Amino acid sequence: MTLPAAKAEAPALATLHAQAFPPEEAWGPDAMVLMLDMPGAFGLWRPDAGLVLARVVLDEAEILTLAVVPAARRQGLGATLLAAALAEAARRGATAMLLEVAKANQPARALYAAQGFTQVGLRRRYYANGDDALLLRRTIGPINAS
Ligand SMILES: CC(C)(COP(=O)(O)OP(=O)(O)OC[C@H]1O[C@@H](n2cnc3c(N)ncnc32)[C@H](O)[C@@H]1OP(=O)(O)O)[C@@H](O)C(=O)NCCC(=O)NCCS
Numbered sequence: 402m403t404l405p406a407a408k409a410e411a412p413a414l415a416t417l418h419a420q421a422f423p424p425e426e427a428w429g430p431d432a433m434v435l436m437l438d439m440p441g442a443f444g445l446w447r448p449d450a451g452l453v454l455a456r457v458v459l460d461e462a463e464i465l466t467l468a469v470v471p472a473a474r475r476q477g478l479g480a481t482l483l484a485a486a487l488a489e490a491a492r493r494g495a496t497a498m499l500l501e502v503a504k505a506n507q508p509a510r511a512l513y514a515a516q517g518f519t520q521v522g523l524r525r526r527y528y529a530n531g532d533d534a535l536l537l538r539r540t541i542g543p544i545n546a547s
Pocket of ligand 1: 421422456466467468469474475476477478480481501502503506507508509511512513515523526
């Protein structure tokens with residue numbers, strides 16, 4: 402089960418993010434608030450385990466971040482959070498979802514491929530460490546919206 406994540410949860414969300422990402426990529430509480438304040442943004446989380454932030458603009462959704470703490474990985478939570486974000490995006494009228502993932506991030510790439518995302522672009526040296534980003538996309542049909 403996932404819960405809606407509101408701005409009041411920003412400190413707890415930041416704590417989770419810091420466990421899942423290296424320090425230079427972790428978002429602090431202020432960044433969480435900024436993200437959740439963006440038009441169309443929403444968050445879903447499982448306390449102490451993982452979170453997803455996304456937003457919907459018109460008919461397109463974007464994953465802003467997805468994180469599962471190391472101790473909770475490979476138990477299906479990443480897939481659950483992504484599915485919940487897809488369902489919420491569909492509910493808000495999105496018909497497609499986009500995201501960026503580091504080319505070297507095999508766990509995340511495997512998760513996204515398993516959920517039907519395919520590469521539609523490449524952003525060279527997109528990340529601060531020089532890594533390339535892949536732009537992935539999938540459509541959101543009614544069949545996946547439940
Ligand atoms: C990517 C991440 C969210 C996956 O979370 P998770 O809860 O472990 O993922 P799940 O257990 O739902 O895995 C679903 C599927 O994804 C794939 N997968 C996940 N982790 C994997 C790994 N380490 N190696 C290979 N495949 C992996 C598998 O196909 C897996 O299904 P399976 O366990 O039945 O084989 C997690 O590793 C994470 O937080 N990483 C650091 C932050 C990050 O990279 N976020 C994404 C940024 S774009």
